[in-house]
Amino acid sequence: MKESNNLGNSIFKGALWTVLMRFSVRLLGIISVLILARVLVPEDFGLVAKAVLISGFLEMCSQFGFGNALIKNQDADQHDYSTAWTLAIIRGVVIGGILIGLSGYFAQFLKEPALQPVFCVYGLATLISGFTNIGIVDFRKKMNFHLDFKFNLYLKLSSFFTTLTIALIWQTYWAFPIGILVKEITSVIVSFTLSNHRPSFSLKRWRPLFDFSKWMLSYNILSAVSLKLDAFILSRFGNEKELGLYTVAYEVAGTPSAEIAMPVARASLPGLSKLNQEPDKFRQMNADILANVLLITIPAGMGLSALSVEATALLLGTQWSDAAIYIEILAVFGITRVIGSTSVSSLIAYGLVDMLAKLSIAVLLIRLTCLPLGYFLGQSVGMTLGVLVSGGLTMLMYLAIQRHFGMLAIGQLFRQIWRLTIASIVMYFALTLFLVPLPLLSALPTAVSLLIMVFAGALLFVVCLVTFWLCSGKPQGVEHTTISWFMRKLPRQKLSAS
Numbered sequence: 102m103k104e105s106n107n108l109g110n111s112i113f114k115g116a117l118w119t120v121l122m123r124f125s126v127r128l129l130g131i132i133s134v135l136i137l138a139r140v141l142v143p144e145d146f147g148l149v150a151k152a153v154l155i156s157g158f159l160e161m162c163s164q165f166g167f168g169n170a171l172i173k174n175q176d177a178d179q180h181d182y183s184t185a186w187t188l189a190i191i192r193g194v195v196i197g198g199i200l201i202g203l204s205g206y207f208a209q210f211l212k213e214p215a216l217q218p219v220f221c222v223y224g225l226a227t228l229i230s231g232f233t234n235i236g237i238v239d240f241r242k243k244m245n246f247h248l249d250f251k252f253n254l255y256l257k258l259s260s261f262f263t264t265l266t267i268a269l270i271w272q273t274y275w276a277f278p279i280g281i282l283v284k285e286i287t288s289v290i291v292s293f294t295l296s297n298h299r300p301s302f303s304l305k306r307w308r309p310l311f312d313f314s315k316w317m318l319s320y321n322i323l324s325a326v327s328l329k330l331d332a333f334i335l336s337r338f339g340n341e342k343e344l345g346l347y348t349v350a351y352e353v354a355g356t357p358s359a360e361i362a363m364p365v366a367r368a369s370l371p372g373l374s375k376l377n378q379e380p381d382k383f384r385q386m387n388a389d390i391l392a393n394v395l396l397i398t399i400p401a402g403m404g405l406s407a408l409s410v411e412a413t414a415l416l417l418g419t420q421w422s423d424a425a426i427y428i429e430i431l432a433v434f435g436i437t438r439v440i441g442s443t444s445v446s447s448l449i450a451y452g453l454v455d456m457l458a459k460l461s462i463a464v465l466l467i468r469l470t471c472l473p474l475g476y477f478l479g480q481s482v483g484m485t486l487g488v489l490v491s492g493g494l495t496m497l498m499y500l501a502i503q504r505h506f507g508m509l510a511i512g513q514l515f516r517q518i519w520r521l522t523i524a525s526i527v528m529y530f531a532l533t534l535f536l537v538p539l540p541l542l543s544a545l546p547t548a549v550s551l552l553i554m555v556f557a558g559a560l561l562f563v564v565c566l567v568t569f570w571l572c573s574g575k576p577q578g579v580e581h582t583t584i585s586w587f588m589r590k591l592p593r594q595k596l597s598a599s
Contacts, residue, residue, distance in 0.1 A: 133261055137268050137276070138349065138417045145274040147341030149219070150348045151211045152278070154332045156223040159196050161325035164317070168238045170310055184307050186235035186300035193231020200224030211336065222278040230285040236298025248295055255291045260284035316454040323461035327468045331488055334476050343481045350427035353416065354405065355435050380507055387447050387509050389582075391440070392517035396579045398439045399518070400525045400562045404555065406432035407532040411551045430485045437492035444499035451508050463498060467491045517578040524565035528558050 137146075167185035171177045200207075204220035240249040264280030267273065293299075335344040405412060409429035413421055448457045468491045475487025503509035536542060536557060542550040570580040 133264060136265060138421055140268050140272055141274065141276075143345030143349075143421070144341045145345070146348055147343070147345035148213065148216070149274050149277045150332060150344050151213060151336050151341075152207075152216050152219045152223065154329055154336055155207050155211075156200055156220065156227070158325050158329045159199060160227060161321055161328065164321040167235070167310060168241075170317070171235075171238045172242045180303060180305045181310065182235050182238075182298065183300045183303035184305055184310055185238075187302050187304055188307065188310065189233070189235065190231040190302075193228045197224040197226075197228030197231075200227060219275075219278050222282055226278075226282045226285040229282075230288060233285075233288045234292035234296050234298060235300050236296035237292050239296065239298065252291055252295055256284050256288055259287035316458040319458035320454070320461045323458070323465050327461070327465045330468050330472050331484060334472060334484055335481060338476065339481055346421065346424045347427050347481060347485070349417065349421065350424040351431055353412070353424075354409075354428045354431035355438070356405075383451065384508060384510050385513075387443075387503070388514045388517070391443055391509070391514055392579045393582070394439055394443060395436075395518050396521055396583070399436055399521055400528060400559075402432045402436040403525045403529040404532070404558050404562075406430075407529050407537070407558070408551060408554055411537070411547060411554065415547045415551055426482055427485050430482075430489050434489045434492045437489075437496040440496040440499055441492075444503060447503060447508055451506070453506065456502065456506075460498065460502060464491075464495050467494050467498075516576070520569040520573065521566055521579065524562050524569060527565050528562040531561055532558050 167189060171181060171185060201221050201224035204217045204224065207220050208214050208217040237249075237252055240246065240252065260280040260283060263283040264276045266276075267279055268276035331347070332344065335347055406429050409432065410422075410425045413425040413428055417424060445457060448454065448460075468488075471487035471491040471494075472484050473487075475490070476484035479486065500509065500511060500514075504511045532554060536554050542553060545553070566580060570576070570578075575581065
């Protein structure tokens with residue numbers, strides 16, 4: 102039991118470091134988007150999004166998951182690491198060569214001749230990325246998340262300053278591809294600086310790596326098609342402005358979910374991997390991780406959805422007002438992404454990578470049904486609603502699969518999250534029906550009124566949640582865990598102050 106608690110603490114600390122990393126990276130990203138939204142126009146974002154549609158697709162569908170394979174294999178040695186590094190280089194050369202060699206064809210396919218040199222830059226960046234030191238995998242495997250934090254922060258800082266400098270001086274979409282190129286060069290340099298591991302060229306262990314990674318490759322190919330389907334539909338049937346609005350809205354709306362779910366999923370993989378032979382402990386920890394993540398992401402997503410118009414006006418400016426409807430829908434969709442991200446880590450940790458690949462087929466079929474149908478019925482907004490519906494169905498499927506394999510106790514999870522779900526819904530309707538239409542608030546500056554509404558919504562959520570918890574008899578759950586954690590911290594603060 103003590104060992105399980107220690108592992109839980111390690112995951113918690115790792116999640117905190119990773120949340121800090123993601124928050125720092127996302128903060129820089131949001132600042133970058135907010136500044137660029139005032140320098141560039143939606144059409145610029147849409148143009149680059151078309152290039153990313155193809156380059157990002159090739160990147161995603163060629164991810165073998167070698168890093169996850171090394172984390173899953175607790176006995177991986179120097180040969181395993183060197184083989185993974187060599188295969189990553191080969192992948193980078195192949196994908197980079199395709200982007201550069203077929204750049205003219207891709208530009209012609211997208212009917213944007215200006216994108217040909219952009220594809221060449223993305224291809225060069227992909228080629229360089231393959232040389233990143235594979236030793237950085239140990240930052241997560243050994244739960245040295247402070248090093249993982251440093252590595253990713255340095256990468257983001259390099260692209261942040263490069264992108265903004267180019268955009269502010271020349272006001273061109275070239276800021277995006279050059280920022281990515283500088284980021285990948287920084288990745289190689291920093292990875293060899295922070296990690297003492299020195300890989301060599303080797304293919305000695307390619308077979309055992311592929312036994313694991315073949316399923317990850319299948320999953321990533323199908324996931325790439327699924328995740329790029331929305332951008333593909335808007336690229337082919339919409340216009341650049343719609344694609345630009347949707348792309349930026351997706352970035353902004355995903356902040357509450359992505360900055361909590363992704364770090365926890367990243368931190369939980371090595372911890373849960375140590376429990377894959379102990380189903381009861383795995384099931385307990387999996388439910389606790391999900392419940393604690395949803396404690397933040399459900400109210401944050403519902404709150405952003407309720408205040409989408411005000412948030413868009415303040416963060417992006419008046420020229421992006423049409424993005425508000427997308428943010429309103431995608432903020433709720435972000436909640437479903439939490440289940441997806443954590444479920445993927447759980448399935449990998451439990452050794453069900455093959456099932457993950459099979460599930461991705463079902464996810465693709467769901468999105469192939471919902472997104473085109475949504476666009477046919479309601480164009481870009483209808484497609485966004487289709488994204489939300491597909492996210493909800495995918496979430497239910499992931500939960501059902503985990504329950505089937507004994508990885509997650511659904512009843513236990515429900516008992517932990519029903520109160521916070523209702524409290525979030527109460528907060529949402531209080532904001533949309535009473536606070537947002539209030540004439541007194543609408544007369545105030547946007548920043549002031551938004552701050553008041555955020556504070557009021559958060560306060561209402563906490564009051565409702567604590568009330569429901571007290572009326573339920575103070576059961577064990579996320580409320581009890583959170584309150585106990587704060588109570589343990591209070592005496593220490595008083596002692597240090599004295």
